Amino acid sequence: MSTEETPKESPWLIRISKHFADFTDDVIAGLEAKKVKSLGEEYTLIQCRNPSRLQGSDASHFVRWNLPMSHVWPCNPQKMEGFIEKAAQTLHRKFSGQGLQGVFVGILDPSARDGYYKALATNLRGRTLQIFDEEAKGFKSVEEQDASKSSLFCMVGKEGLYCGVQSPKGSNGFYPGGTKFISQKADHTISRAGAKIAEALHYLPLHRPVPPEGGHWLELGACPGGMSSELLERGYEVTAIDRAPLDQRLDKHRGLHFIKADVAEFEPSARASFDALLCDMNGETPIALGQVIRLSKSLKPGGLVVFTLKTAGVDSYAGINQHFENALNQAVKGWLKLIAATHLTYNRNEFTLFFERREGHQPEKGRGSGPGGFW
Incomplete structure (x- = not known):
């Protein structure tokens, strides 16, 4: 294979459950990818040469959620003045006019207890929708998405902002990160x-x-x-x-x-x-x-x-x-x-x-x- 024919490595974000954390290196090897760094509790940034392996390999069922990286901003949002405004403006500049069906923001560490990044994700999405203006009027909610059409998913945490465009089916979930929180009220929940x-x-x-x-x-x-x-x-x-x-x-x-x-x-x-x-x-x-x-x-x-x-x-x-x-x-x-x-x-x-x-x-x-x- 010539140099021109060699598949290009692309940055990709994958999520592997903490229950299978011991197999992270095996999963990445099974994806024929290279680890770049860990993000949050369950996320890993990788260089992926063959994205099709995310859907059809011995490693794919371990990958809870995935997203190609179209925009990466390594930073500490808590120490970044005007983070929300700068991030929202950048998202509009890079992704407007692409026929997106929605913009959704999640957090890299859902187990965090202080609520800072959960509020940050909500506020970032709200400001981004304001800036998208007329285009945002046609956006769908999470539950309304067409599984086969492209959405902009963004993940934010102490490691920065990580964004990509992909269909919910391609990412393996309607929500950013793949998690839908299920309310379990103690008075009527029979079991988990x-x-x-x-x-x-x-x-x-x-x-x-x-x-x-x-x-x-x-x-x-x-x-x-x-x-x-x-x-x-x-x-x-x-x-x-x-x-x-x-x-x-x-x-x-x-x-x-x-x-x-x-x-x-x-x-x-x-x-x-x-x-x-x-x-x-x-x-x-x-x-x-x-x-x-x-x-x-x-x-x-x-x-x-x-x-x-x-x-x-x-x-x-x-x-x-x-x-x-x-x-x-x-x-x-x-x-x-x-x-x-x-x-x-x-x-x-x-x-x-x-x-x-x-x-x-x-x-x-x-x-x-x-x-x-x-x-």
Whole structure:
């Protein structure tokens, strides 16, 4: 390859969850990139030669969010007089007239307790929108964005300002940094699992529409009912299966059908038809995924599967990737099509996988749990 044909390295910002921080160097190597420096708690600035690896490599599912760097201003905003005005004017000068659908500003360290940078991000976005003036009247809110159209995302912190233009789908999230804060009120939150499915449903429109309100979900291993509660609050009907009882706050909840049974013993009626299937069960992945495949026979064609891939006990980068690959192979043999896989903010050492049931196939009945989904 000649010098002219050598791919140019581009600055890129990536986010890797603190749960996988020990694998940061492995992830960067898997992206065929070079580390420049760490930013905040979970962000790393890299030089990326092949951006396609952010979407299709063994390392990509570890990258929670990413953004090409179009403007970088290393500085300490707290010590910079007139930072907001200077930054807003620069953003307008560099990015106006590019057909953006919105401008969004997030913080590099969401765990910061003093609130300074959260307020700074809000004020910077507000001033930037003022300067964009007429152009800003056509901007969308975070939730209104088209997943495939370009937005200007900016991240600010004690390390400075880091900005880039990319679609939400390309960045792997609608919000700057990828995090949507999920309110969990102590008086009615049954478990943190409710936040996981809430965030999953916010993430899903990057790839396909969410099931319509009134749709019917089948949840495997539902106890204590955090995910069921979240689905019910969104107007869904839920059939929940577990050997243990659900939280009493869900008693007599309209739309809930609770079946106290072992998932492996449960057999839907021949007439059962679900829009989506949810599984956040602990235990061995081949067993849990085997039950998902078995019960996917009751999904409507193209029905959605949301599956939490646990990695407990797998303590190496290579081991997690092999675990991930084994699960995908099992799902494919069980006629499930992967549409997305990511680490969500409310996940711990686990990934959320989204599948669709492939049309024209009915998994065989049976209670087996062998990998591959056939019994």
